[in-house]
Amino acid sequence: MRRNDLAQYDALAGEWWRPDGAFAMLHWLAAARARLIPPATRPDAVLVDLGCGAGLLAPHLAGKGYLHVGVDLVESALEQAGAHGALPVRGDATAVPLRDGCADVVSAGELLEHVIDVRRAVAEACRLLRPGGTLVLDTLNATRAARLLAVTVAERIPGAAPRGIHDPNLFVDVRVLMSECARHGVDLDVRGIRPSVRGLLGWLATHRGEVTMVPTWSTAVLYQGRGVKREQA
Template structure:
């Protein structure tokens, strides 16, 4: 299922993605002069924070709309796929990624490309959805899709591995894993709550449905999840679990 990104909606609804990235940025520890690739740079808000350290940062994203938004922030951003990075071999001291890798279709091709683009000894530092990420949301969403005859539309949208399985995958591609952790991170959703989250992060699935059904699916999913994920003050909390790692080429 192709995920489509609306930059204005993402900036409003998905601001927590870059706001909560302090931990993985700390693991990266960007330094002045360091050549860094931000893999899946999105609208460039986090990329700009990396560049502010004096590092030489390039962004790459598969979405032309996101690349345009990043460039509007002064980011050196190019359009490209994680499975075919538009850069020469051994070009970066570090490759960084936040909240992106779980969207990549071919993990093995992507990891081979990351290894190729890193200089020998360079670091791959990333955070992605890990095993159990948004499990309650997906159970509810899939149940509603199944009720309407579209259960398979959620199949393969994301990949949320365990630390053990992803370490093995990294090692198969020549990486040495220095640190890898699964981090539960319940996340308070902002304006629009769960409905806005679904319209933003499941836009591809929703757009694959008959138009008349889309808002029905959103409303029914929210109703199903209310007891588990909305508190007594009406705040929605998504059941995020992150996988964070440092791997050296």
């Protein structure tokens, strides 16, 4: 099977909600991403979750006041997202079937490093945001360190990354991402993120519990971004 093949997600469909499964780290990242999402400021607020997978962000949105719209190409994942409270929409992140400015928040978690045309995906994410809306994301940097840790090392650790799930040639240079977001009206603040050392060691020993993702000074491997779309002049 080639790297970054969508068919892998169907093959691993039963792993999404297992805390000790192949997608364990995605649960930790969803919790960290949710901490960047502000509470809704109006009753009909919408959050568009690009590359939503099986809806792992959903439990972390309880009480925030959003209609959670999950966009993905994988039907087996969308079915699970719908069962966990997201409104499922089948669509490509580079051509989302939703109207301009429909979202108060757009989330793009662990998505951009899987997209062939990252510039187009960024343009779509920003298009969906209303002025004053918030973009939150996390992805892997286009560095040797990211290739080593996210592919060579992580694919050998159960729960860290399924073998072949990433194509390191698609990892996203942080400077390119910030530039593209700015071009589409979103000034992105970025910071590195990593698992807490104590939590990760405990999880590796037991494969139990959730590991807290913590900020780090370096964006060389994994990084988060948050930005607000500029108000129109």
